[in-house]
Amino acid sequence: MAAVPAVLTSEWTKIRTVASTSWTLISALVVTVGLSAGLAALTKSQFAHLSELERATFDPTLVSFSGMVLGQLAMVVFGVMVVGTEYSSGMIRTSLAAVPQRATFLFSKIAVAGVLALLVGLATSFLSFFLGQALLGSHRTSIGEPNVLRAVVGAGLYMALIAVFSMGVTAMLRSSMLSLGILVPFFFLISQILSNVPKAKEVARYFPDQAGSKIMQVVPRAMGSDQVPYGPWGGLGIMLLWVAAALIGGYAVLRRRDA
Structure with missing residues (x-):
């Protein structure tokens, strides 16, 4: 039986020695921070042109995470590469021969990659926030304001x-x-697309990205967005259910199918 610490070390070695995974995480940070900074500066310059509703529900914290829509693409690619490379390279056979306990193999891989993604996510969210607030000028907020720290940490978790x-x-x-x-x-x-279709958005609001992103909001109905039947933590909870379902499904397939 393979010892868990040894499996964790092995998975860490796999991730850090593959250049593409490292560059994908760096891209997630750089793209998110850079795009968020640019959009924060643009928002400041165009603030007077915002609609009355957008000004009334202006959320400077959420503006700091405007680049998240592209940054999450890099996180998707990172997650796919961590697991998918095992199959595309044929290493899955060697990995399972070395670690026949499939739950240990899969969840050790996910644990190592997940912690790494969390560290990069938190670094990205804090950098995006402080740079974004500096660029928003008089429209900025501070990390000490109610619920702001929750939103910043939540962005990293997301x-x-x-x-x-x-x-x-x-x-x-x-x-x-x-x-x-x-x-x-x-x-x-x-x-x-579905989040902007009148009938379909009632369903789309429960998608993992739509629900999970609510953790980044401080102001209810931020920037004139639609009201939803759950709060920031409720949205994150919905996203956690999606994640749990994906992990259970992944383990079920790995357990039942040959490498």
């Missing part, structure tokens, strides 16, 4: 959960290309 969800989906599909072919359109086309 990025990590996107990566872990992607890992679970990839474990189910056993293919990087297929996983990316489903996850990227889902998050960046289907979810965004």
Whole structure:
């Protein structure tokens, strides 16, 4: 029986020695912080042109995370690569021969990658927040204001959960290309489009990205957004259910199918 510490060390070695995974995480940080900073500066310059509702529900904290929509793409790619590379390279056979306990193998991999994604996510959220607030000028808020720290930490959690969800989906599909072919359109086309369709948005608000992103809001109905029947923590809870379902599904497939 493989010892868990040894498996964790092995998975850490796999991740840190593959350049593409490191660069994907760096891209997540750089893209999110850079785009958020640019949009914060643009928001400041265009503040007078915002609608009355948008000014009344202006959420400077949420503006700091405007670049998250692209940053999460990098987290999706990272999550897919961590699991999918095992199948595309054929290493899954060697890995399972070394660690026949499939639950230990899968969840050690997800634990190591998840912690790494969380650290990068938190670094990204704090950098985005402080740089964004500096660029918002007189419209800024501070980390000590009510619920702001919760939103900043929540943004980091959101990025990590996107990566872990992607890992679970990839474990189910056993293919990087297929996983990316489903996850990227889902998050960046289907979810965004359905959230703006009158009837469909009643369902879309329970998608993992739509629900989970509410943790980044401080002001209710921020920037004139629609009211939802759950709060920030409720939204994060819905996202956690999606993540749990993906991980359970991934383990069920790994347990029942040959490498």
